[in-house]
Amino acid sequence: MTAQATTTGAPADETAAEDRPASVDIRIEQDIAAAIFEQRMPPGTRLSEARLGQLYEVSRTVVRKALFRLASDRLVEIRPNRGAIVPRPDVTEARNVFAARRVIEPALLADSVPHLAAADRRTLDALVVADRRAHEARDRQAMIRASGDFHRGLARMAGNDVLFEFLEQLIGRTSLIIATYQTYVLPHCAEHVHEALVETIASGDVAAAQQAMIRHLLDCEAQLHLQDDDTETDDLAGMLDAHATDTAAPAFTDTRNAR
Ligand SMILES: [Zn+2]
Numbered sequence: 001m002t003a004q005a006t007t008t009g010a011p012a013d014e015t016a017a018e019d020r021p022a023s024v025d026i027r028i029e030q031d032i033a034a035a036i037f038e039q040r041m042p043p044g045t046r047l048s049e050a051r052l053g054q055l056y057e058v059s060r061t062v063v064r065k066a067l068f069r070l071a072s073d074r075l076v077e078i079r080p081n082r083g084a085i086v087p088r089p090d091v092t093e094a095r096n097v098f099a100a101r102r103v104i105e106p107a108l109l110a111d112s113v114p115h116l117a118a119a120d121r122r123t124l125d126a127l128v129v130a131d132r133r134a135h136e137a138r139d140r141q142a143m144i145r146a147s148g149d150f151h152r153g154l155a156r157m158a159g160n161d162v163l164f165e166f167l168e169q170l171i172g173r174t175s176l177i178i179a180t181y182q183t184y185v186l187p188h189c190a191e192h193v194h195e196a197l198v199e200t201i202a203s204g205d206v207a208a209a210q211q212a213m214i215r216h217l218l219d220c221e222a223q224l225h226l227q228d229d230d231t232e233t234d235d236l237a238g239m240l241d242a243h244a245t246d247t248a249a250p251a252f253t254d255t256r257n258a259r
Pocket of ligand 1: 147150194216
């Protein structure tokens, strides 16, 4: 699955926009996904079809194809009469996505762990290696992608296409959640955790593998700063009151001299 467009050498005149290689919409999709994961495109960004069409020199139809696919992965929200936007998953949604993963991923392990073949083990090892390389390169986008690939690759081994599709969507949404709520540049899934997970899975102990997966997903969630930005003013007042009772001087003087 490469983003490379195989051009046929057609002249690039204005009317050729519709005849552009179909893969341009895939490139648009991948570029937008990458921009979201790398936090270059924050939640709330409006994705104008006309502007994207200009940037990629394609028709709005081509742009729309990319946007619809992104929307099916929940990386983009298409609002009637208002166009596409990068959604901001709220805290409840973020927690629900992780909760859903804690149900689905252990369920998939119940099917895959007892039947794991040598080839599956090699696949898992390769995924862990790719994961480690991304971490060593400190390539944030590659890290998020490699983490997702690991979970996807593992899930595929269960042979349940329906549950796999559910998980695929959840992993895409997790990427957006990470991009929204991870405030520091650290991987959400450390590669050594995946490595340990593979060992547990390879031992053939279903219950142990399931517990390890649940713990891992809880850790991933705990690493995120899951708080809505628009916090209640009550909370702010509470915090200032608490500070004021501790010190005689107003809290604000401290803050000014802090840096
Ligand atoms: Zn992970």
